[in-house]
Amino acid sequence: MKHDLSHFSSFISFMLDFDSVLDEPVRGELRTIMVLYQMKQKSDDGKQESDYGSFLQYLIQLNTISGNCLVFDREINENNRNVKLVYVNRTRLVMLKDRIEGKRGWTIPYEVVSKQRSFKNSNEELLAILSSPLHSRLEINGVNNSTNEIAECDYETLDKLIRATSARSVLSKEKARLKTVEKKYFQVCNNVNHNQILANVCFKKNVDHQSITKNSIPGMAHMHHKIDECRNMISQDIYSCSKSKIHFLPIINSHTEVFSGDCSYLDTCHKMKTCRYVHYFTLNPLIEGNDNNSSADENEIQRQCLAHEYTIGECFSENHRKVIPPQWINCDVRYLPFSVLGKFAAIISDPAWDIHMSLPYGTCKDEELLSLPMHELQDEGIILLWVTGRSIQIGRRALLQWGYTISDEVIWVKLNQLKRTIVTGRTGHWLNHSKEHLLVGVKGNPAWLNRKIDTDIVVSATRATSRKPDEIYDIVERLVGVHSRKLEIFGRDHNTRPGWLTIGNQLQGSFIYETEVKTRYQQYLGTKEGP
């Protein structure tokens, strides 16, 4: 049976619309394609079905007139009827269709995508399925290509989908912002001229510059008073800058050699009276404010907290509950039974590692630290451990031994007085050290943590030897919530904080607020003294 030209147009449209016949699940199976085609024919105009043999004849004729637009895995003949379609030349199909419809010119309405598929073994099939989203397009309505509902389903789209910020992360970040009292933040003025002129104004009445290094130096308010007095001598720019930004005023004494540059130790220099390097005075802007203002701030925070409705990870009394006052116990951590203390959501510890250096405080042996019964303190929660140099390795081992997985490593970027990183002063053995590491471990599966609010970098100024930045407490409080029980081991007086229980042998006395802990601790003291 010879077919009329017009008989082919419906099949061509079918092939152009369903270019997925080469993919799963049809895989170019001609019998299946025939059934699909006939189903479509039926729904369109209720045409008669034909058998497989005549369908094959039909395809052979189509191939003849279209210049082999269909490629099969073997030749079609009477003996070879189980043939698979492996390739569709869409360009030729489109051209033939245009001819049949009597179109002139070379407008190609369909996007021409030629594809070839062959399924040699199951592995290859699997690979084809897996890799297909990376190369193919996702047709949203699937049937008709003329509507442009095609989603790019390539690598970039998928990547973007994976990287999209989750609602939880957005909401918890916003909650953290609402709940954290904003502190005053001042920019540092980088204008050398400003700093120099202000230095001249502030230090001019000291006839002998030597006196600056003595205790007679007035405070910040006095410095600002001096600037106010000399207001007419400096430009308005500089004056207003001095009230809004931080300035570092160089102190030039008779022994200072300006060309030598800044002192490595700056405001912590022990020999300031004789040091020939440049030191600075930090001129901070004054904050006009009083206590009423800060309590108003707190009320505002309260209000905001009551207003927001995102409460995942909070306790039910989050907003009207008072934070437990600072608690501390002076004890030898090695001998205190941890069961007295109860369980904690967060533990922070800054052990005095024995790093083979003469330090002004007693150090702790590695074994003693590793043998602490840490498993008694947490069922589920986080631990933060300060480590340095050699002890980084021991710290990692300790966390694993105590049953934690190391989730993060917080880097404290140490800044000096001038808000610069510390680059001099031979602070390390091979390289200078301008940062410290804080290992973070997680135990159990604490779903209640507010993840990814802060970053793992803390930029903060150095203070006294071994004193760590207080910002860490804020980060932990944002992670586990202000009302969770939090413990600091090897803490000192400056570490005590509302909401935290601090233990260590350098604390002054003890203060326990939680009744349970108090009772258990007194019982423990009783048994200790008893026999």
Next chain:
Amino acid sequence: MSRAVSKSRPSTSNANHANRYTYNKFGSRKESASTRETAIAGSLESSRSSRENQNQNHNQNLNPKKISASSEIDYCNHYIHTKQNAISQIRNIANPTEGYPKLSKLHQLKRAQVEKHATTPYGVRVATDKIIPTINSWIDNYGLKFDVIMIGALVENQFILPLLNSIPISKLCAKPGFLFIWATTQKIIELTSLLNNDNFNKKFRRSEELIFLPVDKDSPYYPDNSGDSVSLLEKQQWHCWMCITGTVRRSTDNHLIHCNVDTDLQIESAGNKKKSSVPEAMYRVAENFSNSNRRLHIIPSKTGYDCPIKIRKGWVIMGPDVILNNFDPMNYSRELNAASVVQYNTYANGSNTGANAQYLVPQTNEIEDLRPKSPVSGGKKTNST
């Protein structure tokens, strides 16, 4: 409550003072020990923590509240409220040695000296699975060794344990030798076990943990935080371990190493919009530390089109994505001999073999004068670099 507590505490102030802060004459926070004369007696029961400090000592006439409130910048707090990254606020990102002219000069001189004696940049383009065979052929046929070996790059996919395990590191790396190996926080446990396994044989001591930080979220070096369900905090760091094999002493081996020239923290320069597989600053740390001239960088896996591998003078860089492919062991050895000061180590039995030669960047007197040194007289502090 807390106020009552601090009053009830024993006022043994002498034991107490070391932990308390006041504001020193330079306007910054300082331990009260040195300014105790100016401290007012009434302040003994105050300032247990800076927060309490603000509430309690407003009866002092020094006006400390005003000062304390503005004294220290809290970058974390600022980040929570404005999303402005703290790193971008550090004042010496553009010029890390700002304020230290001697150190700047030293950096400049070292850089010129390293460049002057550097070999031409070499690239070895090999597929990942051909890296080990290529290295083996260098060792077997040419006896090639390197003193500085960097492995990995700032791409997450570089830590290929089977490959790292099979690098013939003891033959490839001279002694003393220096290894710079990149890892992410998540890979540190694996890295630790790698250094302890048979291949590395505990021969490499982890000596410094270098950290590289991108300046902010827009940086091309900002690590990929997607799909990371382990971390509690937003990841913003890259780790590079510096390991040493063999014996070097920082006081006597100044021909081999220069210590304390750089720091263990490198921050990307602001305004950098182009990524390369390893930032220049990190190559420079290696060059400034080791005076050896044989430097190899192995980048085990593809780095992708948005992270090109930059070739560098004085380095042989190998990996599947290196564009340049000009390495020839014979030419390299010849050039190395011409560019370096070759020093032969004599053994106790008097024999000296070429196998133990050291190819060094010669150093100048000026560099020697400027470089940070170990204190000569015990315990005396040098107050500069």
